[in-house]
Each structure stands twice: as C-alpha cells, then as structure tokens.
Amino acid sequence: PNMQWIDLRSDTVTQPTPAMRAAMASAEVGDDVYGDDATVIQLEQLAADMLGKEAALFVPTGVFGNQLAVFTHCRRGDEVIAGDDSHLVWHENGAAAVISGVQMRTIASDRGVVPPKEIEARIRVGEDIHIPRTGLICLENAHGNGRVIPLATMAETAAIARRHNIPIHLDGARVFNAATHLNCDVKEITRHVDTVMCCLSKGLAAPVGSILAGPADFIKRARYNRKLLGGGWRQAGVLAAPGILALTEMTKRLGEDHANARYLAERLAAIPGITVDSDDVHINMVWFALPESVDSDQLTAALAAEGIRANGPYGGKMRLVTHWQVDRNTIDRTVAVIQNATT
C-alpha cells in the first residue's frame, strides 16, 4: 500500500472517514437526472436548510459551483466585480470568460477584504451606449489567504448591492470554517448573499463535491445549466451520502483544525528566520515565508523524506493546511524538519 503520507498541501487532500465509506457502500441511489436519487435529494435539502436558502444543488467541484453561479446569474457581456486575489479570478482558468462570456472587473483586496466603497464605485449606473451591465458581485469567505471577512463588511456590501439591485455570489468553499472562526451560525454569513457555493470535499472531508445554494427559481435554472454543462448526475447518492456526513458531523470539528493551525503557526514563528503572521491564522491555513538562505525545493524534499507532503512557495510564501488527518504529533514532526532546514 502507498506509504501513509502526512499531507499538508491543502484540505483538498482529505480522505473520506470510515463512516463516510460505510455510508457510500450502503447509499440508496437512483437516476438523479430523473430526480430519483433519494440520497442526493436528502443532501440538497439538508444543505439548503443549513445554509438558510430555499434550495440547493449538488455539483462536482467548487469551481463548477462558482462558474455555474456566474453562468446562471449573468448574461453574456455582463461585468462581474470580484477581488483580484479571489479564487474565481486567480485559479479558475479564466472560466468566467470561457463559459459565461463575462468581463471580470477586479478590485485590489485589503488582505482579502474588498472595500465596499470600492465595489460601489465600480457599479455601472444608467443607460450609456458605452457601458456593460454589472451582472454580479462575487465575495469569498473564508478567503484563500486564510482570513475571515468580518460580518459588518459583508452587511455593508449587501446594502450596496441591494441598493443597485445586483446579486451577490459567495465563494464559500470554506464558509463553515468562517462560521467556526466567527463563532456564529453559518446563516449569519449567508444571509448577506443571494447564492453561496460551499465545498463538502475540503475540511469537511467528503471525497467529492460542493453545494450551490440560493433562491428556488435560481436553483431551478442552475439545475438546467448544470445539465447543459454535462453535470447531470446519475446514481450520485454514493457521493451524496458522505456529503451528508460532511455537513452533519465534520462541520462540528473544524475548530480542531483551526487550533492545530494556530499551534503550527506558533511553533513556526519560534524558528529564527521564519516569518508568519499568527493573527492571519483564522482557519486551517498557515502562510509563512522562509529565510532567504533556505532553498524551498530542498525543504520540500526533506519533508518528503519524512513522509510529509507540502507544496512549494506561492507568491513567495509557503502554505501548510491542517485537516482531520493532521494532529499535534504530525505538526511537531513537520516543524522539526523545517527547524533543521533553517539552522
């Protein structure tokens, strides 16, 4: 069997729990295009209830959910406002242009926060033969930088969007992580947006899939558009069953991942030459910079030699991500390797 890696590259690497595998094996299934898969229907109803929306759709990935939202909210030629360091802009292959034919209007974020006044300044107003329509505002919470956007900021953005009658989509890949950090119900976050994408496959440990939730008529159109994109499911109950456990069980333990990330950050900060902003560690991610003297390829090789998987730096910073398969012992082993590499 392949060696038991400690995998700190991302929370996308999480393996399904034993309970999830049992649920997969015994899942009741049917043809979901015909609406016959009781387990998918159960997941979608549970997700809609938990996210405080009228309806929800089970989709293959977070990118699929984000891009299906843009495709369903917008017309071709619309402009979409988003932070310049959002996943939707950075890491989705330019899909918004390819699939939806929209123009991304990006705003420099302040450590992930897109200032509401900057959003308002870019909303297209009035009839003018030169200008596109602003079709959508996209927010991200928790942000890919590991920080959580304050609720007050989201409320301010929602008020501006409402004033201009523009929908907001939330990339909530880690929205349950954000709710855990804010110590609030996830509905306190989602009430400020029209639609939300939430990943089941990251810290929540489902093997596959995300949820797109929103108003019933929107989800009805999104369901049609999912089929148009080839995302119609057949007996997907085998994947929805672990998704149900992701929502009912794994949402409750995210605080453990956050505590482990804080522990990792504290231990890294104690290593001379390593710079880490511990107050940036809101969820399960630790971003840090290596001292100039350390070659990151040698470091990732030294970690691999100890059975630890980590990505090289991105934008000059390394990222380590905690999840249900990472504990204090594995963190101590990881820190020991990094410590050796930097002395």
Ligand SMILES: Cc1ncc(COP(=O)(O)O)c(CN[C@H](C(=O)O)[C@H](C)O)c1O
């Ligand atoms: C905020 C956000 N929204 C959407 C997605 C896309 O989810 P998937 O398409 O991978 O399921 C990700 C994945 N993030 C992945 C990671 O963090 O390792 C990589 C970068 O794509 C994300 O972080």
